[in-house]
Amino acid sequence: MxxxxxxxxxxxxxxxxxxxxxxxxxxxxxxxxxxxxxxxxxxxxxxxxxxxxxxxxxxxxxxxxxxxxxxxxxxxxxxxxxxxxxxxxxxxxxxxxxxxxxxxxxxxxxxxxxxxxxxxxxxxxxxxxxxxxxxxxxxxxxxxxxxxxxxxxxxxxxxxxxxxxxxxxxxxxxxxxxxxxxxAKDRAGFVVNSLLVPYLLAAVRMLGSGTATAEDIDTGMTAGCAHPMGPLRLADLIGLDTVAAIGEALYEEYREPLYAPPPLLRRMVESGLLGRKSGQGFFSYRAA
CATH class of the missing domain: 3.40.50.720 (NAD(P)-binding Rossmann-like Domain)
Structure with a gap:
């Protein structure tokens, strides 16, 4: 070799x-x-x-x-x-x-x-x-x-x-x-994103429905489930455009609603609110 x-x-x-x-x-x-x-x-x-x-x-x-x-x-x-x-x-x-x-x-x-x-x-x-x-x-x-x-x-x-x-x-x-x-088998999302992205999209849907604030959703998962980072901050870190693109690819492959990027995520991407790399996503990363 x-x-x-x-x-x-x-x-x-x-x-x-x-x-x-x-x-x-x-x-x-x-x-x-x-x-x-x-x-x-x-x-x-x-x-x-x-x-x-x-x-x-x-x-x-x-x-x-x-x-x-x-x-x-x-x-x-x-x-x-x-x-x-x-x-x-x-x-x-x-x-x-x-x-x-x-x-x-x-x-x-x-x-x-x-x-x-x-x-x-x-x-x-x-x-x-x-x-x-x-x-x-x-x-x-x-x-x-x-x-x-x-x-x-x-x-x-x-x-x-x-x-x-x-x-x-x-x-x-x-x-x-x-x-x-x-x-991993050659399927859209492979192992990690097939599990992770529906979780991130569920958090976006929860925020969009008004169930809880972004801060409380993330605190729920860090303090309640011992996750090192909440789903919305993690989505910001990955890049909201990337999360949306992965969701689109997963939905195209499987046609299951849990993979479809929700409207709130689509609007944020269209508005250039991409997370850490743009300075603003579900949270602000701009210097005060």
């Missing part, structure tokens, strides 16, 4: 930055790519801040921080991922955009043993693999936010993914990155 030494990341947003950071901290060569080099450099700046926080907390030595940062290159053109042994797509949760990216990656990453992976939260892997000429090398590799802190990675093979690809990426996530891995 060929060792993966160079990882390409497509998307320098919150998830892409986190995946790039854990790969670099594991001693891998990383190329962080976005639509422009400036966007990729902004992602690198976010990684640098995260690494510095880890050093100040004592979880990373100054030498290890410097080594990880030196291992990350930035790119504004997907062609610069040609030499990667593994490319992880971490773009926005939009099936059309992701499919187009996989079509491009299939042209660029020509090494026959290279793996193309998606960090999608909900889109079936088979649909993305169908955009390539080697669906056996396409797999889901779903990390959780914040990636440096959350130990889980879902590994999702499609019906076409080879066993060799599945075993290779599971070993990569587990043995190289030190993550806990679980295997």
């Amino acid at each position: 060929t060792a993966i030494k160079h990882v390409g990341i497509v998307g320098a947003g919150q998830m892409g930055r986190g995946i790039a950071e854990v790969c670099a901290r594991a001693g891998l060569t990383v190329t962080l790519c976005d639509t422009t080099e400036d966007r990729a450099r902004a992602g690198l700046a976010g990684i640098a801040d995260s690494l510095l926080r880890a050093e100040k907390k004592g979880t990373l030595t100054p030498a290890d921080r410097a080594h990880a940062l030196a291992g990350i290159a930035v790119a504004g053109d997907i062609s610069q991922l040609a030499g990667a042994g593994l490319v992880i797509e971490a773009a926005a949760e939009d099936e059309e955009a992701k499919t187009a990216l996989f079509r491009q990656l299939d042209e660029v990453v020509t090494d026959p043993v290279a793996v193309l992976a998606s960090n999608t939260s909900s889109i079936p892997i088979a649909r993305l693999a169908a955009a390539t000429r080697r669906p056996e090398a396409v797999v889901g590799l779903h990390f959780f936010n914040p990636v440096p802190l959350m130990p889980l990675v879902e590994v999702i093979p499609s019906l076409h993914t080879s066993k060799a690809t599945e075993l290779r990426v599971r070993a990569f996530a587990g043995e190289v990155l030190g993550k806990k891995t679980i295997l």
Whole structure:
């Protein structure tokens, strides 16, 4: 089994930055790519801040921080991922955009043993693999936010993914990155989001119906069920647009009402109230 030494990341947003950071901290060569080099450099700046926080907390030595940062290159053109042994797509949760990216990656990453992976939260892997000429090398590799802190990675093979690809990426996530891995069937939402998202949507419906305030709904689950974070703050952390997109994908797959994004969530997304990343969601994150 060929060792993966160079990882390409497509998307320098919150998830892409986190995946790039854990790969670099594991001693891998990383190329962080976005639509422009400036966007990729902004992602690198976010990684640098995260690494510095880890050093100040004592979880990373100054030498290890410097080594990880030196291992990350930035790119504004997907062609610069040609030499990667593994490319992880971490773009926005939009099936059309992701499919187009996989079509491009299939042209660029020509090494026959290279793996193309998606960090999608909900889109079936088979649909993305169908955009390539080697669906056996396409797999889901779903990390959780914040990636440096959350130990889980879902590994999702499609019906076409080879066993060799599945075993290779599971070993990569587990043995190289030190993550806990679980295997999920190629169904929208996989394991975690199939359970989590209906819970988050139920909290939004409860708020929309006036049953309780956002603060009381979250306190009910933290103080009453020992959850580390309430559902509405968690939705804000994930991003309300992402929660809505996952809900849409789940509803399209299963046609069950519990997966349908409620009107309140739709209106908030349409209004640009996306949670932490926009400064306002169910709670405010703007500086006073």
